[in-house]
Amino acid sequence: METSRPHRTLSVVVPTFREAANIPALAERLDEALGENGIEWELLLVDDDSNDGSEAIAQELAQRLPVRMAMRREASRDLSLSVLQGIRLARFDRLVVMDADLSHPPERIIDLLRALEEDGCDLALGSRYATGGTLDRAWSPWRFLTSRLPTVLAQPLTHCADPMSGFFATDRRRLPDLEQLRPIGYKIALEFMVRGGLQVKEVPIGFSERATGTSKMNARQWINTVRHLHRLYRHRFGGWARLLWFAAVGTSGFLVDVLFYLGLQWAGVNHQVARALAGIGRSIAASPSGNTRAARPPGSGPNLSPSA
Numbered sequence: 430m431e432t433s434r435p436h437r438t439l440s441v442v443v444p445t446f447r448e449a450a451n452i453p454a455l456a457e458r459l460d461e462a463l464g465e466n467g468i469e470w471e472l473l474l475v476d477d478d479s480n481d482g483s484e485a486i487a488q489e490l491a492q493r494l495p496v497r498m499a500m501r502r503e504a505s506r507d508l509s510l511s512v513l514q515g516i517r518l519a520r521f522d523r524l525v526v527m528d529a530d531l532s533h534p535p536e537r538i539i540d541l542l543r544a545l546e547e548d549g550c551d552l553a554l555g556s557r558y559a560t561g562g563t564l565d566r567a568w569s570p571w572r573f574l575t576s577r578l579p580t581v582l583a584q585p586l587t588h589c590a591d592p593m594s595g596f597f598a599t600d601r602r603r604l605p606d607l608e609q610l611r612p613i614g615y616k617i618a619l620e621f622m623v624r625g626g627l628q629v630k631e632v633p634i635g636f637s638e639r640a641t642g643t644s645k646m647n648a649r650q651w652i653n654t655v656r657h658l659h660r661l662y663r664h665r666f667g668g669w670a671r672l673l674w675f676a677a678v679g680t681s682g683f684l685v686d687v688l689f690y691l692g693l694q695w696a697g698v699n700h701q702v703a704r705a706l707a708g709i710g711r712s713i714a715a716s717p718s719g720n721t722r723a724a725r726p727p728g729s730g731p732n733l734s735p736s737a
């Protein structure tokens with residue numbers, strides 16, 4: 430256990446959306462984990478207008494613990510933009526970002542801070558997949574795929590075992606200019622690591638299944654992760670990323686064609702007609718709007734323009 434040092438400060442930034450049931454336990458566990466290590470801390474919840482009683486709970490907690498809530502009232506909710514807002518509003522430079530659902534153990538924050546201080550890295554990443562890290566759940570094949578595939582796709586961008594982790598410690602002064610960042614979706618640590626060229630140290634953690642509330646990760650967020658990866662590929666690799674993108678679009682056209690064809694065959698349509706109809710189906714999929722998307726993939730333009 431680390432000995433307490435005077436004037437160690439920490440802002441814990443937590444994006445929240447409908448996490449009323451988890452906020453009290455999170456605040457209590459932070460108090461135990463950080464208070465006993467002599468850290469002056471705050472919990473800054475950045476809420477996307479959950480409207481589930483979270484605000485009242487935060488106010489009640491603020492009577493006895495250093496808890497505050499910043500409310501976003503934007504047209505669309507956004508985890509990464511919430512984190513960026515929290516980093517701007519944080520009271521201290523030293524930061525931890527984590528989820529509210531207690532998947533990230535507050536007790537491991539001390540180890541993240543130790544990695545920051547003693548190993549001199551820019552970002553200490555709580556890692557499920559580093560040696561010693563664990564997951565406590567039996568994932569379905571689909572859940573496994575949606576979690577592991579982006580991790581594999583991110584390997585050319587970073588050398589981390591768990592680049593999709595949302596649990597990390599850093600110092601605000603070591604981060605790239607927040608105004609220049611363009612994250613989409615949930616993977617803000619990856620954005621920092623790739624655009625900021627940060628030196629990262631992974632700290633193994635035991636990742637727990639969320640105990641209460643529902644996951645906000647859905648198909649849309651998964652697609653956002655893929656779009657985000659594409660932007661970062663372009664940032665890192667420029668033209669080759671475009672080539673890969675076109676190859677992926679081409680392959681998807683091919684798959685549409687084949688699936689169309691097999692579906693028609695299965696329905697009893699003969700080979701010639703099925704081939705012709707599949708060709709028409711692919712042409713529709715590659716209609717002017719589809720072509721625009723292929724010729725100008727999302728994220729094209731200068732690296733740090735709003736679309737990159």
Ligand SMILES: Nc1nc2c(ncn2[C@@H]2O[C@H](COP(=O)(O)OP(=O)(O)OP(=O)(O)O)[C@@H](O)[C@H]2O)c(=O)[nH]1
Pocket residue numbers: 443444445446447448475476477506507508511527528529530532615639643644645646
């Ligand atoms: N402010 C804000 N917070 C969000 C939003 N979506 C998710 N969150 C929070 O971000 C954290 C991660 O969301 P989760 O739903 O746990 O997503 P996940 O951890 O990828 O998925 P699970 O492993 O299924 O829990 C939680 O604290 C959520 O409340 C959002 O749109 N806005």
Ligand SMILES: [Mg+2]
Pocket residue numbers: 528530532639644
């Ligand atoms: Mg979660």
